Amino acid sequence: MGLARFIAIKLANTLILLVIVSVIISGLFAPVMDQYARATIEEQIRAELQNPDLQRSFGGNSTAIQEYINQRRAQLYKQYELDKPLIYRIFKRAFDALLFKFGKSYSLQAPDGTRDINKLLLSRFPPTIILFTTATIITAILGIFLGLQAAKKHGSLFDKSLAVYSLFSYSIPTWWIGMIFILIFSFQLGLFPLGGMHSIPPPKDPLESFIDLLWHLALPLFTVVLVSFGGWAYVVRNIVIETITQDYIMVARAKGLPESRVMYHVLRAAAPPIVTMVILSILGSLGGAIITETVFNWPGMGVLYWQAITQNDLPVVIAEGYFFAFLYVIAMFFAELMYGLLDPRVRVQW
């Protein structure tokens, strides 16, 4: 199969998946959204009825009041499209989401004071990239390097301790390590701030501001890298070992190729899954980590999600839900694409 056709099929699949996923998310939240919309409408009508001019016009006639309420309700239902079937709203919201029309939040504000969700998301994006994408890149480099070393010397003490370490980090909550580090390094030793991204007030000078950012970044970055690189190293080690045991590598060794040439062959064969992992993690890192960000009070996407949940700001919750899901779908697409480019065998299977 040609590369173009492979890409076209993958792209079509991804688009279908995007549509299905956004319809599902829209459907999951539709009942709550409707409930909230109805409550808002009732509240608005009640507020309107407090208007003294309106009250005078009724003259205490209860049927007239009831009629007014019914009429206003019908109007507002029409305005919010509540008169249409539920399925219509589900699909409408899903397609709005696909076009990044997230609308307005209930209460959370973007930095410019508006309730525009797109602006809100964009404002929380850079902190998450600064922390988690940086952490993912460091982790990937460290993990690939250590994993290769472990695979070269498999069975050695280094290899075994790496395996144990990766199991440790697999079972430990990152956010708990964060709490411990805050306790030790911030509270006891006073070396790092207790949380946040900038000092209050932030320094004016750009250089000082940058140093201030690094100072706040150090502890959360260290925490995330420390807990994640073990798993990376272990997976890379396993992929490489699986490649080393293949027959063609044995042949390469048997015919006397120098070790560096052999490693080239190994890496070329082990690259696709590792590259896939890198892509998935880097795109995944854009979503941040809800709990870790909460512990460090880091104003990123994760904390925003948590704020939206606790303040019952449904549009923001849903928008971030779409965002996280889209991120995964797109990451999968790029990962499969890279896999197909690096490993032509995959293309044939389709």
Place this chain on the structure above:
Amino acid sequence: MVEWKEIKMKSLEFWRAFKREKLGLIGLGILILLVILAALAPFIADPNTMKEWRNPKYWEDNPQGVPPEWISIFTGKSYAKQEIKEPHLVKMENYSTTRVEYWEVKYDYQYDVPPSGIQIKLSTVIKNPANPPLLIIDFIRPDNEKLELLRKQVTSESLTLNLHLEESVKRAALSFARKCGDVEVEGKSLSEITAPMVMSILFSQKGTGMSNPGKAKPLKGEYIIEFMIIFNAPEEKVKSFEVRFLGRVYGLLGTDDTGRDLFSGIIWGIWVAMVIGLIASSVSVMIGVLYGVISAYASGIKSEILKRINDIFYVMPVLPILIAMAAAWKPSIWNIALLIALFGWPGTAVVVKSMALQIKEEPFIEAAKAVGASDAKIVFRHIMPQILPYAFATIALSVPTAILTEAGLSFLGLGDPTIPTWGQILHDANARLATVRGMWWWIIPPGFMIALVGLSFAFIGMALDKILNPKLVK
């Protein structure tokens, strides 16, 4: 009977292989230890923990926010333990309309660090609420200094007084420290005097620094607290009287700031973690195995649909969805386990599908087909037995993930609120700023236990995986 022998032989063979895996044995050892601890929970920890965890009244008699007893080993100091004493009536004076009762309690103080507080529980009969009895409390130190701590009308028939928090006690302590020449309190206002400072002033040798819990030298000896109660009617009397010297340390793991015994919470939490971890992981692996095998057998459009559904669950952002669901429904622990399972199976399904596809092509399956075995028989008799070992390894390996997910939800305050879980203890610790207050005994043990349980399963799962997946051995 032949089959039974076969199973026995296979398990023995498996055990021999497992015994060679050091990590697996360590994991199994930790797991057995944890199960024993959990089984002993009613005897070694407070048996009512599960029921009363959310009831602050149940824990109010404990000292609040104090570290474990064994810290004295590291600091070399002795800390006041919790002591409950009953004052006794010394003398009584009758006048025309009033009766004065003198009560006292003796406290032999031989520690380096004073109690975290003094709590008085006085229950009385009051005749006329408009003219209640009067209570006066004096504090006499071994160096014969006498402080009037409090003068208060007893307006409630059951009165609980926390002396270390009372305004008048703070005032008395502050002026006493000033009188003794403590320069550290010079210029300090009443609002700057904390409970630990009050207790330090009351129980330390006179001199500068006596208000500083870190510097003060303890004044050991016999302390007397004198109570004078003036009753205004003959029917009025003391029903019960108790003085609690609140411990400076408590139990094996200390208390949180509402006085809950953290050791009890941690021990009972083992049950919760195990239940969540095992239910969530076994249900999700079960779904995954079934789904994988069915997918391997489906063909054409059915196979395509199954693959799509798998993809959809695979890309769903699990934690955000779980958080949204937990916030909307406030689920019980069982529902949380099932929710985690509901989103945990796609990975397993993919692997099982590819395994089943491979097995399907093996000659012995073809042979079975040739002799007329049904699909169901082939799946359950020939394919499942080959997949089950992998399934067990996967169950063990996904326990840590399930426990971490539950702990994360609880940490955000979205867990089952009726029972103690480690994530919830950490949630409370975080909400009450335990990190910036340095209350390490509230933060370290719960996370340590999460890691320990996860680790034991991860070790076991790893060993299983190694035995069953020969490529990884060398």
